[in-house]
Amino acid sequence: MTVLVGRVPGEEPGSGALVLGARLARALGGPLVVCTVTSPGDGTPAGPAPAVDGVEVETTVVEDRSVPGGLARAAHARQAAVIVLGDAPPGPGSVGARLARSADVPVAVAGDSAVHDGPVTxxxxxxxxxxxxxxxxxxxxxxxxxxxxxxxxxxxxxxxxxxxxxxxxxxxxxxxxxxxxxxxxxxxxxxxxxxxxxxxxxxxxxxxxxxxxxxxxxxxxxxxxxxxxxxxxxxxxxxxxxxxxxxxxxxxxxxxxxxxxxxxx
Known part of the structure; x- marks a missing residue:
């Protein structure tokens, strides 16, 4: 079961979204896809996949005028079971708010506190x-x-x-x-x-x-x-x-x- 992490350009590899995504990927037994949404024609490369213990990781870039729309499209293409974001916490107008309103899969939000990197208890x-x-x-x-x-x-x-x-x-x-x-x-x-x-x-x-x-x-x-x-x-x-x-x-x-x-x- 694929877990899709929405990554903000320039976000640190150890971000809450990536840590939470890795936890879910380990638990669900599937790969982790780190997706960056860029504006059409931006040309930003996918970049190297971050190293995550025990999880197969790949990166991808999706061009879309809307970050929630691009993530939803990527999740559908990868048949992702869940989309993971780092909103803290999702509020009106945020990516998490808009994606939760329209996505047909669960959206996991890491929040602004330190994310536990162990198993789900x-x-x-x-x-x-x-x-x-x-x-x-x-x-x-x-x-x-x-x-x-x-x-x-x-x-x-x-x-x-x-x-x-x-x-x-x-x-x-x-x-x-x-x-x-x-x-x-x-x-x-x-x-x-x-x-x-x-x-x-x-x-x-x-x-x-x-x-x-x-x-x-x-x-x-x-x-x-x-x-x-x-x-x-x-x-x-x-x-x-x-x-x-x-x-x-x-x-x-x-x-x-x-x-x-x-x-x-």
Whole structure:
């Protein structure tokens, strides 16, 4: 299964995107293709392939007026299972945002923190319900199985009780949050049962903000977070608004944005 890394011209060989791409290539057992997108007629050569232990690496250059468009075209031509970028984190108008909106394969984003270069230890799926939720979970299940990592399913929500002045209001907010938590856990377990998964951890975390809820559940250095590119309704809202955008912003580990219409295979 080919892993395609989108490389920015002049990017250092040890960049987060390349380290994350190498981790995924080792886990998926396929080659790594480092792709640079240049403007038509630019003439930039592909350059030498970086040395990566245990992974076959090649470089390629694609000419396109759009970096996301060029990467999507290269991924299709190479039948890549995933595209890896170094956005930190992907925000409105970034390559990651535009590619996640249009790509038909998962987009893994290294982020701005140091990327762990060891094996994948755990895969967490952000569960929010909705039309594509089961397929997003299927991608996370597939990724966990292929990498050998454990699986965790988590829902995140804001607990706005601190903004309610009365004691009665605080209690009412706590009741609402607890009902939400029970609904999310029940939906998670039902979706896992449909996929035949019995060994996944499930949780529903609420915080003063969604970002706080994300940060509060504890993360491994070797972890990946899978988020649906349609998690907040329209495809772009995962990068623009709550709850999807807040989950991406709060994640301290690399994020895999998936369209929720296909697994890695």
């Amino acid at each position: 755990r895969v967490t799926c952000a569960w929010g319900g909705g039309r594509h939720a089961s397929r997003v979970l299927a991608t996370a299940v597939d990724l966990a199985r292929r990498t050998g990592g454990s699986l965790r399913v988590a829902s995140f929500g804001p607990q706005r009780g601190t903004t309610v002045p009365s004691e009665a209001g605080l209690h009412a907010e706590e009741v609402v949050v607890e009902q939400w938590r029970e609904q999310m856990l029940a939906a998670q377990r039902a979706a896992l049962d449909e996929l035949g998964v019995t060994d996944a951890e499930t949780l529903a975390a609420a915080g003063a903000t969604v970002e706080e809820a994300v940060m509060g559940i504890g993360w491994d250095d070797g972890e990946l977070l899978v988020v649906g590119a349609n998690a907040a309704g329209a495809a772009t809202r995962v990068l623009l608004g709550d709850p999807g955008g807040a989950i991406v912003r709060g994640a301290p580990v690399p994020v895999v944005l998936t369209p929720g219409t296909t697994t890695l295979s």
